[in-house]
Amino acid sequence: MNRRSLLGLLAAVFALLSLPAAAEEKFIVVASTTSTEQSGLFSYLLPAFKAKTGIDVRVVALGTGQALDVARRGDADVVFVHDRDAELKFLNEGYGVDRREVMYNDFVLVGPKSDPAKIGGTKDIVAALKKIAESKAPFASRGDRSGTNAAELRLWKVAGIDPESGKGSWYRETGSGMGPTLNTSAAMDAYALTDRGTWISFKNRRDLVISVEGDQRLFNQYGVMLVNPAKHPHVKKELGMAFVEWVTSPDGQKTIADYKIDGEQLFFPNYKRSGT
Amino acid sequence: MLTGAGLGDISAAFGAALGMLAALDPRLLQIIGLSLEVSLSAVAIATLVGLPAGALLALTRFPGRAGVVALLNSLMGLPPVVVGLVVYLALSRAGPLGTLGLLFTPAAMVIAQTILIAPIVAALARQVIEDAWREYEEQLRSLRAHLADSVWTLIWDTRFSLVTVVLAGLGRAAAEVGAVMIVGGNIDGVTRVMTTTIALETSKGDLPLALGLGIVLIAIVVLLNVAAYVIKETAQRRYG
Amino acid sequence: MMHGPISILPLVLDHIGYSAGGNAIIRDLSLELRARACTVILGPNGAGKSVLLRLCHGLLQPTEGEIRWSGAQPEKHQAMVFQRPVMLRRSALANIRYALKRAGVPRAERLKRALDALCAVGLEKLADRPARVLSGGEQQRVALARAWALRPDVLFLDEPTSSLDPAATRAIEEIITAIRDSGTKVIMTTHDLGQARRLADDVVFLHCGRLIEHTEAATFFERPVSSEAATYLRGELLV
Numbered sequence: 001m002n003r004r005s006l007l008g009l010l011a012a013v014f015a016l017l018s019l020p021a022a023a024e025e026k027f028i029v030v031a032s033t034t035s036t037e038q039s040g041l042f043s044y045l046l047p048a049f050k051a052k053t054g055i056d057v058r059v060v061a062l063g064t065g066q067a068l069d070v071a072r073r074g075d076a077d078v079v080f081v082h083d084r085d086a087e088l089k090f091l092n093e094g095y096g097v098d099r100r101e102v103m104y105n106d107f108v109l110v111g112p113k114s115d116p117a118k119i120g121g122t123k124d125i126v127a128a129l130k131k132i133a134e135s136k137a138p139f140a141s142r143g144d145r146s147g148t149n150a151a152e153l154r155l156w157k158v159a160g161i162d163p164e165s166g167k168g169s170w171y172r173e174t175g176s177g178m179g180p181t182l183n184t185s186a187a188m189d190a191y192a193l194t195d196r197g198t199w200i201s202f203k204n205r206r207d208l209v210i211s212v213e214g215d216q217r218l219f220n221q222y223g224v225m226l227v228n229p230a231k232h233p234h235v236k237k238e239l240g241m242a243f244v245e246w247v248t249s250p251d252g253q254k255t256i257a258d259y260k261i262d263g264e265q266l267f268f269p270n271y272k273r274s275g276t
Numbered sequence: 277m278l279t280g281a282g283l284g285d286i287s288a289a290f291g292a293a294l295g296m297l298a299a300l301d302p303r304l305l306q307i308i309g310l311s312l313e314v315s316l317s318a319v320a321i322a323t324l325v326g327l328p329a330g331a332l333l334a335l336t337r338f339p340g341r342a343g344v345v346a347l348l349n350s351l352m353g354l355p356p357v358v359v360g361l362v363v364y365l366a367l368s369r370a371g372p373l374g375t376l377g378l379l380f381t382p383a384a385m386v387i388a389q390t391i392l393i394a395p396i397v398a399a400l401a402r403q404v405i406e407d408a409w410r411e412y413e414e415q416l417r418s419l420r421a422h423l424a425d426s427v428w429t430l431i432w433d434t435r436f437s438l439v440t441v442v443l444a445g446l447g448r449a450a451a452e453v454g455a456v457m458i459v460g461g462n463i464d465g466v467t468r469v470m471t472t473t474i475a476l477e478t479s480k481g482d483l484p485l486a487l488g489l490g491i492v493l494i495a496i497v498v499l500l501n502v503a504a505y506v507i508k509e510t511a512q513r514r515y516g
Numbered sequence: 517m518m519h520g521p522i523s524i525l526p527l528v529l530d531h532i533g534y535s536a537g538g539n540a541i542i543r544d545l546s547l548e549l550r551a552r553a554c555t556v557i558l559g560p561n562g563a564g565k566s567v568l569l570r571l572c573h574g575l576l577q578p579t580e581g582e583i584r585w586s587g588a589q590p591e592k593h594q595a596m597v598f599q600r601p602v603m604l605r606r607s608a609l610a611n612i613r614y615a616l617k618r619a620g621v622p623r624a625e626r627l628k629r630a631l632d633a634l635c636a637v638g639l640e641k642l643a644d645r646p647a648r649v650l651s652g653g654e655q656q657r658v659a660l661a662r663a664w665a666l667r668p669d670v671l672f673l674d675e676p677t678s679s680l681d682p683a684a685t686r687a688i689e690e691i692i693t694a695i696r697d698s699g700t701k702v703i704m705t706t707h708d709l710g711q712a713r714r715l716a717d718d719v720v721f722l723h724c725g726r727l728i729e730h731t732e733a734a735t736f737f738e739r740p741v742s743s744e745a746a747t748y749l750r751g752e753l754l755v
Binding site: 411412414415416417418419420421425429432433435514515516 | 570573575591592594595596598602604605606614615618619646647648649
């Protein structure tokens with residue numbers, strides 16, 4: 001192999017390098033959450049959007065807190081998350097515009113079949129959490145500023161319990177996503193709060209079953225927002241709004257409702273024109 | 277945490293791996309292709325930069341050289357996730373290089389991996405070339421070869437050992453997940469590579485699939501290494 | 517690079533000294549080497565023979581004193597062969613062409629001169645063989661061919677046959693003689709007295725880094741001037 005052919009090879013590598021990322025000009029970056037992506041919704045929703053508009057959607061899936069931070073830095077065009085308080089803060093700080101409520105899914109409390117906290121079949125999530133705290137049954141929390149985590153902490157607050165008091169004994173913070181947290185619960189025979197979508201797709205259940213579901217307080221509202229072009233001029237305003245418009249359009253809303261796993265609908269579209 | 281992987285899971289994993297490969301699943305092929313593209317590109321650039329740098333360091337003497345060598349050696353251990361974070365902050369729109377719009381693209385992944393591997397290539401090349409220089413120095417100076425001359429001569433003469441060095445860099449690149457996850461965003465179809473897919477499937481609880489992908493990844497790296505080893509051995513036997 | 521009318525000789529060493537690591541290896545050495553055929557540097561181990569060679573060739577710089585060549589660009593008209601031949605990882609022919617390229621010989625001329633040099637040492641059949649798979653003797657012959665192709669005014673050799681068997685040694689000695697006969701000044705070290713007797717025209721005798729004597733070969737081996745040389749020639753240990 002002489003010097004000339006070596007240089008030729010290197011030139012080829014450089015040419016190859018310029019290939020990635022240049023391909024699709026018509027795309028937006030949507031910052032969303034891991035639980036939403038792992039539910040498989042995007043694999044169903046986005047091809048429909050692309051067929052309608054020709055726009056490619058690149059989803060960066062993080063925790064809600066991280067997703068909003070990415071958007072604050074201007075690294076995304078649209079946010080699609082499920083933490084109303086954090087979203088409103090984001091909106092009021094001027095980082096987002098035109099927040100629309102898109103759909104909701106629900107959380108469920110899962111736990112070991114053996115039910116050490118003796119929750120029984122109650123539909124009352126707050127009562128169930130109280131029982132867990134009293135019996136000091138192991139509980140796995142995400143502890144990662146995600147929408148799910150925020151919802152979980154709100155419920156503890158309603159129950160009047162400070163889970164930090166159980167830190168190090170029965171309250172275990174994994175600091176990770178929904179999947180790993182469920183893995184941990186399965187392994188530790190612990191209770192955990194999870195969104196239904198992740199639960200349905202989760203394959204490593206071992207002895208975990210649904211302990212509480214259906215409580216109104218377990219409903220998880222999703223919101224979509226365009227990142228404010230006034231703060232970040234490079235944001236793809238038209239393409240981003242096309243996405244926001246579509247998911248809140250009758251067509252998009254129906255597509256959301258049509259998404260099922262094992263015949264079960266996961267997300268319930270609830271966009272109301274008058275809503276915030 | 278991952279106690280789900282019993283013997284049953286492992287055989288399921290092998291089954292999954294073989295099944296995916298046999299079916300030539302297009303999504304899998306796309307992910308493999310992207311992984312190779314990113315890591316090979318990074319290795320190519322890292323080699324272009326790191327080899328001459330390592331060679332220069334091997335051949336020159338200057339005050340503080342020992343410190344530079346030690347620093348370079350320790351840079352081999354740069355934590356990928358830290359490199360990812362730094363590159364992310366640099367490429368973010370809010371960061372100094374934001375206008376390039378490179379974040380969440382394969383180019384960003386190549387940049388991050390290049391930063392990771394270049395010190396490895398440079399440090400190992402320095403060692404290889406410095407060892408060779410001990411043998412060659414007097415003769416090359418007798419022939420009045422200039423520094424630049426000697427650098428290229430030594431790189432060429434140690435090319436077989438340097439192949440091993442480059443492979444070490446490639447192995448590191450192909451195996452890391454921390455940097456590409458942060459700067460690439462693990463976007464389906466755009467920046468999702470083998471390692472980030474394995475991380476994703478693991479977090480989804482699909483352990484056999486994750487293991488299967490892991491087996492595919494290891495197999496690819498092993499194949500590359502075996503091929504390079506065979507080439508190196510036959511060439512070495514011919515050229516001495 | 518030809519043996520031009522302006523040679524770089526005589527070589528004058530003017531009270532040179534060389535110290536390293538606090539030790540004086542060469543002390544107050546003054547010597548003049550003229551364009552006479554083959555100078556052999558002798559002395560017990562540690563006398564400084566190899567260091568002296570390297571000082572002359574410019575691989576080391578004297579810490580005291582001065583080294584003076586005649587003529588222009590003396591560094592371009594010398595070559596050196598070491599005890600262990602250093603072959604590049606390429607063919608024997610390519611090794612020689614490499615040296616010629618470094619010396620600025622135009623491309624068109626390089627191939628011919630390299631082939632001629634290989635023929636002169638009897639290795640034309642091994643021209644395309646990878647140099648590093650050749651035997652020790654063959655490699656040393658390639659090294660000599662490489663040096664000879666440069667047509668230097670001065671050829672330094674540092675114990676060129678210490679690593680070789682007698683057959684290879686003889687082949688090397690024949691080549692050295694041929695090089696000397698072609699007009700190149702040969703300056704070599706050896707610890708093989710027989711070899712010194714066979715090849716030397718004049719002898720430089722060192723001991724403990726000092727020049728003890730510089731004598732015509734015939735005289736040196738029969739009646740050396742110094743008692744140290746006499747001791748050495750008798751085969752006794754010289755401390």
